[in-house]
Amino acid sequence: xxxxxxxxxxxxxxxxxxxxxxxxxxxxxxxxxxxxxxxxxxxxxxxxxxxxxxxxxxxxxxxxxxxxxxxxxxxxxxxxxxxxxxxxxxxxxxxxxxxxxxxxxxxxxxxxxxxxxxxxxxxxxxxxxxxxxxxxxxxxxxxxxxxxxxxxxxxxxxxxxxxxxxxxxxxxxxxxxxxxxxxxxxxxxxxxxxxxxxxxxxxxxxxxxxxxxxxxxxxxxxxxxxxxxxxxxxxxxxxxxxxxxxxxxxxxxxxxxxxxxxxxxxxxxxxxxxxxxxxxxxxxxxxxxxxxxxxxxxxxxxxxxxxxxxxxxxxxxxxxxxxxxxxxxxxxxxxxxxxxxxxxxxxxxxxxxxxxxxxxxxxxxxxxxxxxxxxxxxxxxxxxxxxxxxxxxxxx
Amino acid sequence: xxxxxxxxxxxxxxxxxxxxxxxxxxxxxxxxxxxxxxxxxxxxxxxxxxxxxxxxxxxxxxxxxxxxxxxxxxxxxxxxxxxxxxxxxxxxxxxxxxxxxxxxxxxxxxxxxxxxxxxxxxxxxxxxxxxxxxxxxxxxxxxxxxxxxxxxxxxxxxxxxxxxxxxxxxxxxxxxxxxxxxxxxxxxxxxxxxxxxxxxxxxxxxxxxxxxxxxxxxxxxxxxxxxxxxxxxxxxxxxxxxxxxxxxxxxxxxxxxxxxxxxxxxxxxxxxxxxxxxxxxxxxxxxxxxxxxxxxxxxxxxxxxxxxxxxxxxxxxxxxxxxxxxxxxxxxxxxxxxxxxxxxxxxxxxxxxxxxxxxxxxxxxxxxxxxxxxxxxxxxxxxxxxxxxxxxxxxx
Numbered sequence: 001x002x003x004x005x006x007x008x009x010x011x012x013x014x015x016x017x018x019x020x021x022x023x024x025x026x027x028x029x030x031x032x033x034x035x036x037x038x039x040x041x042x043x044x045x046x047x048x049x050x051x052x053x054x055x056x057x058x059x060x061x062x063x064x065x066x067x068x069x070x071x072x073x074x075x076x077x078x079x080x081x082x083x084x085x086x087x088x089x090x091x092x093x094x095x096x097x098x099x100x101x102x103x104x105x106x107x108x109x110x111x112x113x114x115x116x117x118x119x120x121x122x123x124x125x126x127x128x129x130x131x132x133x134x135x136x137x138x139x140x141x142x143x144x145x146x147x148x149x150x151x152x153x154x155x156x157x158x159x160x161x162x163x164x165x166x167x168x169x170x171x172x173x174x175x176x177x178x179x180x181x182x183x184x185x186x187x188x189x190x191x192x193x194x195x196x197x198x199x200x201x202x203x204x205x206x207x208x209x210x211x212x213x214x215x216x217x218x219x220x221x222x223x224x225x226x227x228x229x230x231x232x233x234x235x236x237x238x239x240x241x242x243x244x245x246x247x248x249x250x251x252x253x254x255x256x257x258x259x260x261x262x263x264x265x266x267x268x269x270x271x272x273x274x275x276x277x278x279x280x281x282x283x284x285x286x287x288x289x290x291x292x293x294x295x296x297x298x299x300x301x302x303x304x305x306x307x308x309x310x311x312x313x314x315x316x317x318x319x320x321x322x323x324x325x326x327x328x329x330x331x332x333x334x335x336x337x338x339x340x341x342x343x344x345x346x347x348x349x350x351x352x353x354x355x356x357x358x359x360x361x362x363x364x365x366x367x368x369x370x371x372x373x374x375x376x377x378x379x380x381x382x383x384x385x386x387x388x389x390x391x392x393x394x395x396x
Numbered sequence: 397x398x399x400x401x402x403x404x405x406x407x408x409x410x411x412x413x414x415x416x417x418x419x420x421x422x423x424x425x426x427x428x429x430x431x432x433x434x435x436x437x438x439x440x441x442x443x444x445x446x447x448x449x450x451x452x453x454x455x456x457x458x459x460x461x462x463x464x465x466x467x468x469x470x471x472x473x474x475x476x477x478x479x480x481x482x483x484x485x486x487x488x489x490x491x492x493x494x495x496x497x498x499x500x501x502x503x504x505x506x507x508x509x510x511x512x513x514x515x516x517x518x519x520x521x522x523x524x525x526x527x528x529x530x531x532x533x534x535x536x537x538x539x540x541x542x543x544x545x546x547x548x549x550x551x552x553x554x555x556x557x558x559x560x561x562x563x564x565x566x567x568x569x570x571x572x573x574x575x576x577x578x579x580x581x582x583x584x585x586x587x588x589x590x591x592x593x594x595x596x597x598x599x600x601x602x603x604x605x606x607x608x609x610x611x612x613x614x615x616x617x618x619x620x621x622x623x624x625x626x627x628x629x630x631x632x633x634x635x636x637x638x639x640x641x642x643x644x645x646x647x648x649x650x651x652x653x654x655x656x657x658x659x660x661x662x663x664x665x666x667x668x669x670x671x672x673x674x675x676x677x678x679x680x681x682x683x684x685x686x687x688x689x690x691x692x693x694x695x696x697x698x699x700x701x702x703x704x705x706x707x708x709x710x711x712x713x714x715x716x717x718x719x720x721x722x723x724x725x726x727x728x729x730x731x732x733x734x735x736x737x738x739x740x741x742x743x744x745x746x747x748x749x750x751x752x753x754x755x756x757x758x759x760x761x762x763x764x765x766x767x768x769x770x771x772x773x774x775x776x777x778x779x780x781x782x783x784x785x786x787x788x789x790x791x792x
Contacts, residue, residue, distance in 0.1 A: 027424035027470025029787045074423025209701045348788030391425045392744030392785040
């Protein structure tokens with residue numbers, strides 16, 4: 001593990017042509033980044049002016065990349081599929097530090113207090129934790145388990161999320177386990193393991209209040225639920241019949257569970273393989289409704305006020321986006337913002353949504369009340385969109 | 397209405413001794429302000445370093461002052477009791493613009509898209525709306541009504557809050573009305589009036605999802621509820637027996653309704669005059685429990701995850717703060733952070749709370765898990781605390 005690049009504060013202040021730092025007076029609450037997956041760059045965007053301010057290059061393989069923000073909203077951490085973790089500054093549009101921390105990585109998280117950044121890895125299977133300020137390595141948590149043949153193996157890790165108090169939760173795809181790592185002392189992680197949760201957890205989410213952790217199961221029916229507010233948390237099975245089931249349908253793209261939406265008292269979930277969005281009561285975790293949609297849902301995301309849920313789809317329906325009214329539970333609008341819609345992100349108070357259309361090299365900004373397109377930005381092969389307001393939210 | 401002070405971008409960049417602009421690389425997501433009510437100043441604070449970075453002076457009478465943030469989190473708007481509205485920048489720590497917009501004002505709000513700032517006034521009674529960028533006046537909404545004697549009067553306005561889509565909602569204390577103002581065209585506000593809502597609405601709040609508007613009634617029992625998601629919203633009475641009632645108790649300080657906390661499926665409310673916090677179901681709006689506390693509650697605030705509710709009190713119990721666990725509904729801790737606790741503000745992800753103790757000239761930063769005091773800051777006569785993450789929230 002080595003640091004490949006470090007630019008100190010003095011260097012970061014110097015302006016590059018076409019990549020000027022922002023005016024001193026400008027805040028970062030309305031900034032964000034869009035991942036340009038093919039070119040290894042981030043576009044830095046302004047959600048007030050609705051324009052691209054600049055870009056940050058040299059980030060490696062950004063397929064399936066994701067971003068978390070430090071407390072100040074200027075520091076951001078980019079988790080590349082190639083196992084690189086890069087600390088960037090969106091105000092100065094510079095790379096601050098970069099480590100090659102694994103061979104194959106699938107995202108990360110930042111601790112509640114902003115002091116620790118954690119990456120979840122497929123190869124070698126486990127979680128690595130870094131000092132958010134310097135990217136110095138602090139903890140290495142190999143996801144070891146005993147396989148059926150008695151040998152010790154390492155599992156791929158999925159569904160990593162932050163919990164209150166310097167804790168992280170994640171799932172072990174190959175070991176059928178959920179682990180909670182407490183890094184109160186970052187050099188000595190304390191791990192609580194939940195085994196036998198169900199076969200092949202493939203992704204997971206923590207609810208916005210940090211209370212429930214839910215892992216989707218690829219190997220059997222239903223999902224695994226952990227209520228972290230219980231004195232002695234136990235995993236229980238919910239929504240039997242929701243998962244892949246005993247007669248799995250063909251799945252063109254696995255839904256992203258982090259995209260699941262909690263809107264008021266209900267969770268809105270992508271049905272795997274089916275052209276449906278499921279509505280579950282978010283207390284009893286029982287199914288209460290299904291809403292037919294235009295394809296296999298990938299992201300199912302609630303507008304911040306919970307009044308609308310926006311859905312994008314797997315191939316061949318990935319040029320469409322549908323909007324569901326959560327009161328009437330009906331699709332109220334179908335949009336076609338461009339080819340290969342990969343991601344959506346709401347502005348912090350929800351007046352607009354930004355949508356990536358990879359194959360049209362376009363990000364569309366859509367008014368969530370009128371459904372008018374407010375702006376179209378040229379961004380080469382855009383995928384994930386991450387706004388700095390995530391700094392203030394749990395589980396993102 | 398005149399602009400008294402305007403500093404352009406060029407002037408704002410120049411540093412003053414002891415009041416330096418922040419480094420170019422620094423974001424604004426972890427900044428905030430504390431109102432110094434006696435000196436007409438704001439302390440600019442850093443919630444990561446837990447320190448005072450500087451101050452902004454010349455803001456007039458800041459008793460009962462409040463602050464809202466622009467979308468970028470650097471622009472902030474200060475509503476003074478003397479009717480002044482001041483636009484400041486917390487990064488440069490400078491006053492950008494200032495208008496004397498009324499004789500007696502009681503707070504304000506910013507529109508969902510950040511383009512409009514509205515002030516609610518006692519004298520002259522009404523709401524005035526300004527361009528958030530320049531403070532140019534855009535709309536004047538006099539709160540006129542027909543009094544019992546047939547004359548036209550102006551009511552004092554309370555409980556102003558933003559609603560999705562360039563709308564504001566507010567209550568008319570003297571007219572027993574709630575108004576919704578739609579400023580899609582800011583120069584031609586469209587007003588929807590709800591009359592006969594109950595006697596003397598004295599403060600109000602909008603729930604975090606923007607769905608429910610609730611006004612407390614001073615002149616009779618219960619509260620007025622408006623469900624803004626209904627196709628044709630109507631006001632209904634809720635929680636009879638909660639309000640002042642037919643045999644009012646002495647009230648040492650009116651609770652702040654904006655402080656009411658929605659935690660999960662419940663709203664936690666200060667009982668007027670009683671040493672109790674009420675718990676109401678946030679869907680049916682019926683009382684489900686009461687929690688005995690150490691005095692007359694003033695602010696009842698949920699930690700962002702909803703697991704805890706923090707309460708401060710009116711005289712003579714205003715040196716105490718109590719913490720309620722929302723699962724067990726019991727007081728789990730009583731703190732004495734200093735004399736005359738006036739306000740509390742959680743960090744965006746809730747790991748800490750900042751508490752103003754006016755008569756000890758102190759702001760305390762308390763860990764919400766361990767209840768340890770993490771820092772004590774010297775701030776002269778501190779009152780309201782407002783962190784920049786409010787920029788991304790509705791109704792704040």
